[in-house]
Amino acid sequence: MSGTINTSNSVNVRSSDIYRSREPLESNQLADFIQETLALTKRLFIQLQRRPSTLIAGIVQPLMWLVLFGALFQNAPQGMMGNDLSYGQFLGAGVIVFTAFAGALNAGLPVMFDREFGFLNRLLVAPLASRYSIVAASAIYIVALSLIQTAAIIGVSAIMGAGLPSLTGLAAITLIILLLVLGVTAMSLGFTFALPGHIELIAVIFVINLPLLFASTALAPLTFMPQWLQIVACLNPLTYAIEPIRYLYTHPQWNLTSVVLQAPWGSISFGSSLLILVSFMLLTLTAIQPLLKRRLA
Amino acid sequence: MAAAVLIQNLCKSYGTVPAVKDVSFQVNQGEIFGLLGPNGAGKTTTIRCLCTLAKPDSGTIELGGVSVVDQPREARKRLGYVAQEVALDKILTGRELLELQAALYHIPKVEARQRIEVLLEVLDLQSYADKKTGTYSGGLKRRIDLAAGLLHQPEVLVLDEPTVGLDIESRVVVWDFLRQLRSSGTTIVITSHYLEEIDALADRVGIIDRGLVIAEGTPSALKNRLGGDRITLRIREFTPVAEAERARHLLSQLSCVQEAKVNDNQANALNLVVTPDRDVLMTIQQSLQTAELPIFGISQSRPSLDDVYLAATGKTLLDAELSAASSRDLKAEKKQSMR
Numbered sequence A: 001m002s003g004t005i006n007t008s009n010s011v012n013v014r015s016s017d018i019y020r021s022r023e024p025l026e027s028n029q030l031a032d033f034i035q036e037t038l039a040l041t042k043r044l045f046i047q048l049q050r051r052p053s054t055l056i057a058g059i060v061q062p063l064m065w066l067v068l069f070g071a072l073f074q075n076a077p078q079g080m081m082g083n084d085l086s087y088g089q090f091l092g093a094g095v096i097v098f099t100a101f102a103g104a105l106n107a108g109l110p111v112m113f114d115r116e117f118g119f120l121n122r123l124l125v126a127p128l129a130s131r132y133s134i135v136a137a138s139a140i141y142i143v144a145l146s147l148i149q150t151a152a153i154i155g156v157s158a159i160m161g162a163g164l165p166s167l168t169g170l171a172a173i174t175l176i177i178l179l180l181v182l183g184v185t186a187m188s189l190g191f192t193f194a195l196p197g198h199i200e201l202i203a204v205i206f207v208i209n210l211p212l213l214f215a216s217t218a219l220a221p222l223t224f225m226p227q228w229l230q231i232v233a234c235l236n237p238l239t240y241a242i243e244p245i246r247y248l249y250t251h252p253q254w255n256l257t258s259v260v261l262q263a264p265w266g267s268i269s270f271g272s273s274l275l276i277l278v279s280f281m282l283l284t285l286t287a288i289q290p291l292l293k294r295r296l297a
Numbered sequence B: 001m002a003a004a005v006l007i008q009n010l011c012k013s014y015g016t017v018p019a020v021k022d023v024s025f026q027v028n029q030g031e032i033f034g035l036l037g038p039n040g041a042g043k044t045t046t047i048r049c050l051c052t053l054a055k056p057d058s059g060t061i062e063l064g065g066v067s068v069v070d071q072p073r074e075a076r077k078r079l080g081y082v083a084q085e086v087a088l089d090k091i092l093t094g095r096e097l098l099e100l101q102a103a104l105y106h107i108p109k110v111e112a113r114q115r116i117e118v119l120l121e122v123l124d125l126q127s128y129a130d131k132k133t134g135t136y137s138g139g140l141k142r143r144i145d146l147a148a149g150l151l152h153q154p155e156v157l158v159l160d161e162p163t164v165g166l167d168i169e170s171r172v173v174v175w176d177f178l179r180q181l182r183s184s185g186t187t188i189v190i191t192s193h194y195l196e197e198i199d200a201l202a203d204r205v206g207i208i209d210r211g212l213v214i215a216e217g218t219p220s221a222l223k224n225r226l227g228g229d230r231i232t233l234r235i236r237e238f239t240p241v242a243e244a245e246r247a248r249h250l251l252s253q254l255s256c257v258q259e260a261k262v263n264d265n266q267a268n269a270l271n272l273v274v275t276p277d278r279d280v281l282m283t284i285q286q287s288l289q290t291a292e293l294p295i296f297g298i299s300q301s302r303p304s305l306d307d308v309y310l311a312a313t314g315k316t317l318l319d320a321e322l323s324a325a326s327s328r329d330l331k332a333e334k335k336q337s338m339r
């Protein structure tokens, strides 16, 4: 084996050095929770900094979507998307949401690898204030990553002529992305603790990813779809993130009562879209509770 | 005062596999307790229950009177755990790993920085501290893992086969280190299937086999309890039973032979217990010669922990390892041990 301690005789343990003080440390649940969450988050960012390829790919890919998909429908009749919108303008909101969604769906992967390599055990034997710090760290990391990606897409769309939403509009986009990402991250972590290994997790991600994209209004408006797909798309949480953002891009004047979507069963306002996203987030967060309790208790 | 570690009637199954059937032992403060047993004996399972990573099916586990099951967080504060498989984040440097570890144990930053410096120095890791752990050799990985387990100055340090894969020299360094820790009052529980390791290190030892503790005591008491010297005698490389029995009958007549057994796990070699005497071998050889029995091989030794194991199970540790190796379902285990 490769293990050699080369300076074998120079190890002089002064036990008094290691055990200078044995007084119990002051403890405060909330401060402890913040400390451990920040440390776990820091680890994820160090990983990102030293292995930036995920971030780079995560920015390049949506930009290619914008350019390629935009070009694909370049010659579609003007106004086909409604309100004399070019396809490029139409597509921006879809790409923003889909990028955030795909990122969040992968949130569980690092945790799964920690499980498989036994690193998670290191966390589980530590006296964490709450093991939800592990979940919180993943969520913070993914949210930050998604917001960076979103900013990049908004910037490039603006350069490509899609315009820039107002400051309140940008704040609304941030909120929408936050809600969606938290909900999907919870879902992904749920899969992580329910499935046996990363192969299975990747398979599930693979199966969910594109169908949810196509069964949403990311690439085409509802009016293009047959009735059944319209129903599916209106049950898809992605749609409720896409439509309000799209509305922001095309309507300088908007408020919470603006109608952003004509679902088969009635019109949906900006405000109700937000409510639906909040409910989706609460639903997934609640749904994974028992599982996390069991695995992390 | 409550024992530093108290395990009573611990029982834990994985599905239908009873990994630990009935394990009880007690470790006093400032003592090194060795848990010795072949592969698959249930050492890691016992340790995982002790360290709150697995929930016992039944039984009690206490650390200084605190129940590990009822007050896991309190127990975790007192425990340092060095796992059988070193799991480091290969992207982090050694120092970053220790900083993360410090935060998980809520050590204030300044204090943590000092402790990390001391540990890096003591374990002679300074020159590697700022390199990624992915570049470490096996020995370095073990040492940084040990440092991580010690950072919060645990009352009880639990090490699951900490010297696997280390050369003899490095192993001795780790032993010295653990002895030093003991002298500062740390209680240590260490598992191993190296007899010499437990013999050299442990104040007391529990021998565990197929989920049961089959012997417990100080290494010398366990060995002395066995009485005289051990002799392993092979008539032939593979001795027919009849011939072995004949030899056994013959030798048990001798006054210097206290006990004689035919061991079918060792190709019907004879395991003898004899009075420690220089002429014993001669006497045996003469007696066999007169009966016209050949000798393929013969060896004599002071009783070792292996003999303790042999006496309790009828197998040597090595034999037990070999048969255990063939009966394990490694894939199922890997799946189950993940959380």
Ligand SMILES: Nc1ncnc2c1ncn2[C@@H]1O[C@H](COP(=O)(O)OP(=O)(O)OP(=O)(O)O)[C@@H](O)[C@H]1O
Residues within 6 Å of the ligand: B014, B017, B018, B019, B020, B037, B038, B039, B040, B041, B042, B043, B044, B045, B046, B084, B193, B328, B329, B332, B333, B334, B335, B336, B337, B338
């Ligand atoms: N996660 C698991 N799922 C199923 N069976 C398991 C699992 N872990 C251990 N076992 C079984 O329980 C028994 C005890 O295993 P354990 O890992 O505790 O042994 P050990 O003494 O640590 O062995 P080793 O010296 O190889 O580390 C073995 O028969 C093993 O096959």
Ligand SMILES: [Mg+2]
Residues within 6 Å of the ligand: B043, B044, B045, B084, B160
């Ligand atoms: Mg083991």
